[in-house]
Every structure is written in C-alpha cells, then in structure tokens.
Amino acid sequence: MDPSGIFSTSYRADRRLVRTRWQAAALALFIIVMLAAPYLVSGRIIAVLNMMLISAVIAVGLQICTGYAGQINLGQAAFMGVGAYTAAILASKTGLTFVLTIPLAGFAAALFGFLFGLTAARIKGFYLALTTIAAQFIFHFAVLNLPSSWLGGSNGVTVPAAELFGLRLVTETQQFYMNLAVAALMVAGAFGIIRSRFGRAFVAVRDDDVAAGIMGINVAATKANAFLIGAFYAGVGGALWAYMIRFVGVDQFTLFHSIFFVAMIIVGGMGSIVGALVGVFIIRTIQEVIATVGPNIADSVSFLGGDIVFAGMNVILGGVIALFMILEPKGLMHRWNILKSSYRIWPFPY
Amino acid sequence: MRDQIRDSVGASVASPLAVRGATLKFGGVTALDNVSITVRDDELLAIIGPNGAGKTSFLNVTAGFYRPQEGRVELFGQNVTGLRVDQIARRGIARTFQGTHLFAGQTVIENIMVGRHTLMKSNVIQAFFHYGPVMREETEHREAVEEIIDFLEIEPIRNRAVGTLGYGLRKRVDLGRALAQEPSILLMDEPMAGMNAEEKEDLARFILDVREARKIPVVLVEHDMGVVMDLADRIVVLDFGRVIAEGTPEEIQKDPAVIKAYLG
Structure with missing residues (x-):
C-alpha cells in the first residue's frame, strides 16, 4: 500500500519498486555509503562486508528457489561449491578473465542445480529436502574421489587473483568493488525476475500447483527452473568466494553452510528479496560478533578451554535462529511491512 | 489456433469440446461410464446430477487431471487425451x-x-x-x-x-x-456453491455477460437447480457415471428418469 498522496498515473509507474521520494533518497544514500565504505570503515569491516555481499548473492538465489517457488533446497552450498570450483579451475588452468569465469561458474552450477530440480517435479517437501542433501554429498564425494589432478582432491585448488586489463584485484577494497558490482547486478536481476511472468509462475506453483497447471504453467519445468536460477546465483556467489579466498576446498561448502543460507532467508522473511538481504546482514553480523567475542571469553575464562567456548558460541547462534523462528516465524520483513502499513493508515486500525 | 483448426477440419465437424465414450474407473468404482458429451458453439451447457454422479470427474477428464481408461477428449476436432494439464490449458x-x-x-x-x-x-x-x-x-x-x-x-x-x-x-x-x-471454452465447477443469494445473482450476471462479450461456450457443473434452469441453454444429467438425460431445461424438468434420480 502506498502512503496517501502517492498516485500512479500509468501502469509502468504502478510497477515501480521505488515509489516515494523518501525511498529514492534512502536508496541513493545507501548506494553512496556503500561506494564510500572503504574510506569510512576499517579493513576488518570491509572483509566482513565482502562476506556479506557474497552471501547476499547466494541467499537471494535461495530466496527465489525456496522463498518464491517454494522448493526446499538444502544444497545451496553445494551449488556454490560447483561455481567456486568452476571459477577456480578455469582461472588457474586456462587463465580466463573473471568477467567470463563468473558467469560460466553460474552456468555450471545452474546445470548441476537443474538436475536436482528435475526431481522436484515428482517429489515435494521433506523428500525433496533429502534429495537436495544428496547434492551436498555427491559434490563432496566427487571432489574428494575424482583424480586430484582434476579438482585438487582434498588439497583444494589455489585461485589466481581476479584480473581486469592488467589490474590485479588483490586488496580487500578492490575485491569489495567487484563484489558490490556483481551483487548489485544480481539483486537488480532478482527483482526483475520476480516482477516478471516467471516470478508470478514461481509463486503460483508454490501456492497451488493444481491451479498453476490449469493456467497453462508447466509445473515441473517451473520447479526445475527455480532450481536452475537459484543455483546460478549460488554459482556466481561461489566464483566471487573463490576470488576472495584465493583458495577453494571441499569443506568450505558443507551442509552446515547450506543450513545457514536457509536460516538467512527465514530470519529475513520468506518470499522477499529485501528479506534475504536483511537475513544475510543479521546472521553474518551475529557470526562476526561471536567470532570477535569468542576468543576474549576463551581468554578470560581459560579454565573452560577454548573448545567449549567455541562450541557454546555455535549453540548461541543456533539459539538466536531458533528464537527468531518461534517469535517471528514469517521473518523480519513481515514485521516491517506491518509496521509500515500501520504507520501509513494511522490513526485508523485498517 | 481456433480458426486454424476450424479451417482444416471444417466448422460443422469440430465442436469446441467433445468427450467421446469416456470411461474412468478408480479401482472398483466407475466414476464415468461411457460418457459422451458434445459442447456446441457459444452455448451454456449445464451438467447436473446427484452427489457422486461423476460431474467433477467429467471436468477433470476434460481438463486433463485424470486420464480416462477408455474414450477420448477432443478440442476443436483435435485429440487431446493424455496431454498434460498445462498443454490442454494452452489449447484454450x-x-x-x-x-x-x-x-x-x-x-x-x-x-x-x-x-x-x-x-x-x-x-x-x-x-x-x-x-x-x-x-x-x-x-x-x-x-x-x-x-x-x-x-x-x-x-x-x-x-x-x-x-x-x-x-x-x-x-x-x-x-x-x-x-x-x-480461453476458447470455459469450464466452471460449482461456481455457486457456498454463496448467498446476492452473490449468486452477481455471479450469474457475470456468467451471462461473459457469454455475451466473449462468445465462448461455457460448461457449468452446478447443484443449484434454480440457477441451472435459469441460465442453461442445454442440460446434461449424469447419474452413477452415466448420461441419463439431455435436453433443454423444460425437457429436463419433465424427464421421468431425472425425477427418479433426484427423488430416489
């Protein structure tokens, strides 16, 4: 619902994402702050922001697959891994530029995701979740057991720095701008897909696949497409990851990581692109705080031993997520939307 | 699409929707028993019958949710039996x-x-x-x-x-x-169920307007006799999966087989 006084005079205006002057101003301010971030905050924070931007790409992909199309996906980290390995191998063996390896990584992951999407045509819910867990294990198994000259086996693959016209993107600030540009493009694209016939078909399949079929939507193909697009995003995120860490190893892409991506979209709110971004911000911030506070606690209560403290930190992180699901099961965006509309219709209750 | 098929088959042969000899069984239950119903151009055809007569099964066979064991479904003369729901939907x-x-x-x-x-x-x-x-x-x-x-x-x-x-x-x-x-043909499954009198009147008006504006045949499966008798051009009565009567509302009201099926 728009605030009073805002009227669209064309259908094109009615479809706009940025609808008020304040929203435009907030968006502009956000973009300026992001562009200026390396001059405003320390290198440590930039490293955290890099992590958030990469996670944002992957979580937005998962949001399309799970939040919009309703296809439970516990294999997003495996899809990310396929992208990361594709970029790593292409960059280290063929010397292709990142401008090509990043989309190619996306396509490789999309193909892998599509194969699992095909199973979604026949199974739903819990069973589908199990099948996507299989993606995790197949990925793990393939990397460790294929000849190590192919994928590096348990040693992983070292990735050369991303390079554009002779400029090597090695510092965190340089990588930050690359990640920011890719994340901005991918998030804008996600809004595009969601507002198009494909986005509506995803929601239709999620809400009622019988009715979606009678609308002429090929339900099986739509589900497979949701996996394809979600995995493409994971692959692009994986490639960014490979260029940031400069090394890929199989234990960077485990079921544990997949579950964190699911946690991000649940905390932010299912079925909302902005929700995915909010979820990434919250989960990554909590993780960062815990990573910072943890060692201090371990030092001050040394009789407990570091292991217990670190394990305890993960328990706290899990507890925070569980608390979110109990108190705010529809995610923060849902609460935000309630607040926004009650502000706009005040003083009336509805 | 519609015009092409008309040209190739000829308007007299290709009715918008024809179900020929459809038989649908669920285990030992025969939901449809050799049912043949042809929908004419621009008509409002109502399908009525007691509970469990096979009305909704008929719609589900037509739309491709169920595949009949025998018989075929034709849209403008084209056999669509066994196609997926979305493929049939795209054909109109x-x-x-x-x-x-x-x-x-x-x-x-x-x-x-x-x-x-x-x-x-x-x-x-x-x-x-x-x-x-x-x-x-x-x-x-x-x-x-x-x-x-x-x-x-x-x-x-x-x-x-x-x-x-x-x-x-x-x-x-x-x-x-x-x-x-x-669409080239509109199927409606009990549109009036659960509505109050005012809502029924509104919807009846919309159904009539749709025919007027779109000139497409409408197939109406309905329990509400008053609505059916007022709206329909032609009525098909199903009972235990078989067609027991077919005709104008006046004919159906007097039909002894229909009276028997409804009153027991």
Whole structure:
C-alpha cells in the first residue's frame, strides 16, 4: 500500500519498486555509503562486508528457489561449491578473465542445480529436502574421489587473483568493488525476475500447483527452473568466494553452510528479496560478533578451554535462529511491512 | 489456433469440446461410464446430477487431471487425451474451481496476471535485465487485466492479497483469472456453491455477460437447480457415471428418469 498522496498515473509507474521520494533518497544514500565504505570503515569491516555481499548473492538465489517457488533446497552450498570450483579451475588452468569465469561458474552450477530440480517435479517437501542433501554429498564425494589432478582432491585448488586489463584485484577494497558490482547486478536481476511472468509462475506453483497447471504453467519445468536460477546465483556467489579466498576446498561448502543460507532467508522473511538481504546482514553480523567475542571469553575464562567456548558460541547462534523462528516465524520483513502499513493508515486500525 | 483448426477440419465437424465414450474407473468404482458429451458453439451447457454422479470427474477428464481408461477428449476436432494439464490449458480450456484455488500469497492483480502467463513471451534473461520490451509487455497485459477487473467490478480490491478476501470476491477473482487466459471454452465447477443469494445473482450476471462479450461456450457443473434452469441453454444429467438425460431445461424438468434420480 502506498502512503496517501502517492498516485500512479500509468501502469509502468504502478510497477515501480521505488515509489516515494523518501525511498529514492534512502536508496541513493545507501548506494553512496556503500561506494564510500572503504574510506569510512576499517579493513576488518570491509572483509566482513565482502562476506556479506557474497552471501547476499547466494541467499537471494535461495530466496527465489525456496522463498518464491517454494522448493526446499538444502544444497545451496553445494551449488556454490560447483561455481567456486568452476571459477577456480578455469582461472588457474586456462587463465580466463573473471568477467567470463563468473558467469560460466553460474552456468555450471545452474546445470548441476537443474538436475536436482528435475526431481522436484515428482517429489515435494521433506523428500525433496533429502534429495537436495544428496547434492551436498555427491559434490563432496566427487571432489574428494575424482583424480586430484582434476579438482585438487582434498588439497583444494589455489585461485589466481581476479584480473581486469592488467589490474590485479588483490586488496580487500578492490575485491569489495567487484563484489558490490556483481551483487548489485544480481539483486537488480532478482527483482526483475520476480516482477516478471516467471516470478508470478514461481509463486503460483508454490501456492497451488493444481491451479498453476490449469493456467497453462508447466509445473515441473517451473520447479526445475527455480532450481536452475537459484543455483546460478549460488554459482556466481561461489566464483566471487573463490576470488576472495584465493583458495577453494571441499569443506568450505558443507551442509552446515547450506543450513545457514536457509536460516538467512527465514530470519529475513520468506518470499522477499529485501528479506534475504536483511537475513544475510543479521546472521553474518551475529557470526562476526561471536567470532570477535569468542576468543576474549576463551581468554578470560581459560579454565573452560577454548573448545567449549567455541562450541557454546555455535549453540548461541543456533539459539538466536531458533528464537527468531518461534517469535517471528514469517521473518523480519513481515514485521516491517506491518509496521509500515500501520504507520501509513494511522490513526485508523485498517 | 481456433480458426486454424476450424479451417482444416471444417466448422460443422469440430465442436469446441467433445468427450467421446469416456470411461474412468478408480479401482472398483466407475466414476464415468461411457460418457459422451458434445459442447456446441457459444452455448451454456449445464451438467447436473446427484452427489457422486461423476460431474467433477467429467471436468477433470476434460481438463486433463485424470486420464480416462477408455474414450477420448477432443478440442476443436483435435485429440487431446493424455496431454498434460498445462498443454490442454494452452489449447484454450480455462477452468474455475469448486471452492477456490487462488494463489494466496499474491494480490488480485497478480493472480489475474498469472492467467496471462502463456500469452506473454519474454524469456528469463530478458526478465533478469527487465528493460524496454519486458516493461512494454507487462504494461500491455496489465491493460487487459484491468479490463477484466473493471468487468468483474473488483477495482477497490485490486491490490489486496487474495488471502484476505471473502468467499464471494474470491470466486470472482477465480473467474477473472480464467478469463485472463482468453480461453476458447470455459469450464466452471460449482461456481455457486457456498454463496448467498446476492452473490449468486452477481455471479450469474457475470456468467451471462461473459457469454455475451466473449462468445465462448461455457460448461457449468452446478447443484443449484434454480440457477441451472435459469441460465442453461442445454442440460446434461449424469447419474452413477452415466448420461441419463439431455435436453433443454423444460425437457429436463419433465424427464421421468431425472425425477427418479433426484427423488430416489
């Protein structure tokens, strides 16, 4: 619902994402702050922001697959891994530029995701979740057991720095701008897909696949497409990851990581692109705080031993997520939307 | 599509929808027993019958939800038996549901826009970049959707999530979504069920208006005798999966087999 006084005079205006002057101003301010971030905050924070931007790409992909199309996906980290390995191998063996390896990584992951999407045509819910867990294990198994000259086996693959016209993107600030540009493009694209016939078909399949079929939507193909697009995003995120860490190893892409991506979209709110971004911000911030506070606690209560403290930190992180699901099961965006509309219709209750 | 098939087969042969000798069994239960029903151009055909007579099974066979063990379904002379639901829908069948099967997470506009899905042509890469042609296509189809919204008199609720609407309005959105597909034939499964008198009157008026404006045949499965007798051009009566009578409302009212089936 728009605030009073805002009227669209064309259908094109009615479809706009940025609808008020304040929203435009907030968006502009956000973009300026992001562009200026390396001059405003320390290198440590930039490293955290890099992590958030990469996670944002992957979580937005998962949001399309799970939040919009309703296809439970516990294999997003495996899809990310396929992208990361594709970029790593292409960059280290063929010397292709990142401008090509990043989309190619996306396509490789999309193909892998599509194969699992095909199973979604026949199974739903819990069973589908199990099948996507299989993606995790197949990925793990393939990397460790294929000849190590192919994928590096348990040693992983070292990735050369991303390079554009002779400029090597090695510092965190340089990588930050690359990640920011890719994340901005991918998030804008996600809004595009969601507002198009494909986005509506995803929601239709999620809400009622019988009715979606009678609308002429090929339900099986739509589900497979949701996996394809979600995995493409994971692959692009994986490639960014490979260029940031400069090394890929199989234990960077485990079921544990997949579950964190699911946690991000649940905390932010299912079925909302902005929700995915909010979820990434919250989960990554909590993780960062815990990573910072943890060692201090371990030092001050040394009789407990570091292991217990670190394990305890993960328990706290899990507890925070569980608390979110109990108190705010529809995610923060849902609460935000309630607040926004009650502000706009005040003083009336509805 | 419709014109092409007419040209190739000839208008006299190709009725919009013909079900020939359909038999549908669930284990030992015979839901449809050698049912043949032909829908004529521009007519409002009502299918009535006691509970369990096979009315909804007939619609489900027609729309491709069930595949009959015997018999065939023809759309404009073309055999569509065994095709997927979405393939049959793209050949021109639209259907409304008993109860509602709306997409609860979407607004009224979005629900009706889903009906335009197969009429829109943009691909996923165009959608990703969302530039000129995609915007134009969206606007174009939005205009068609707004016409339907005007027609069904649901302008004030166009931006409401359908999950928050009352039953009568939901049924209207359901009809709007089917109309957005620009179907060549419209199937309606008990549209009046669960409605109050006023809502029934509204919906009856919309059904008549649809025929007037679109000139498409409408197949109505309905329990409400008053509605059926008022609206239908022709009535087919099913009982225990068999066609027991067929004719105009006046003929059906006097038919001894029908009276027996309804009164026992």
